[in-house]
Amino acid sequence: MRPRVSSEDLMRYLDGEMPPDERAVVDAELGASTELQRELAIFRALKTDFQALSFHPAEYRESVWDRVNERVTRPIGWILVAAGAAVWMSYGAYVFATSPTDPWEKLASGAVAIGILMLLASVIWDRYREWQHDPYRDVQR
């Protein structure tokens, strides 16, 4: 006759997740059932062999820390660079606008500066769109 120990209880017994009073009940059932003893012995053997699977990657790989650190700290770097650049550009624009230079010179210089910035922005935008669709972007070089 099948003992009154469920499969779940057998697992909890095997894994030491059962309180003493319940363990005593299972112990009693084990004493009375060779079928249950055999089932427990099978699972115990599997457990022991599995736990003996001490392994690690054969090829030594460097820690992922460097890559994690790069990704974790990079946004802070970008924020600082962007903030610094914005402050300098604002200050430069203010100095340029309030300087006693000829208005035509200001206009020409301003057009050149704005043109360069627009070209730079469009190149960055193109690169970004390419990167979004790059199937190899996750490949480590």
Add this chain to the structure above:
Amino acid sequence: MQPDLERELIRKCKSGDARFYEPLVRAYEPAGLRLGLAMMGNEEDAQDALQEAFIKTYDTLHRFDLRRPFGPWFFQILRNQCRDMLRTRKAKSNVEALDEKLEQRPADGERGPERTRQRNAARDTLWRGLERIGDEHREILVLKELEGFRYGEIAQILEIPEGTVASRLYHARHALREALLGMSVEYP
């Protein structure tokens, strides 16, 4: 890692100092790689999943409750990351490749060519058995047997009720046993 030290490191990380994240990464990397390998089936994907999981963990540290243990929380993120990658990248679960990339470290006092050969054979057999069972079975077996998590922690990681863990473990062990029987390996 000592829980107090772990909590202190997380507190520092929460305040924005990423330097204190390194000891946490290095402490959880080996176990994370084991779970990643078991779920992804190859080392490259396991490393990618691990890296992304560490980054997501750092990004969500502000939501982490310091009264709770860090390990299960991190493994929950890693497990979800592995599942996402398996879904979106359809990473090839190639446990045969895993076999080639794993090497066994004999325990102290068990060195010797014959013992090593026997243990290697047993290990290979078990891995081949693991290859034949599903991802869900494999992940719960790794969490329990290799990482030694308690039922409550496994429940948290797998996002299932604690009462379900024993049932899931039974089915996983039963499936592994059936797989081994299919390979003409009798237990015990």
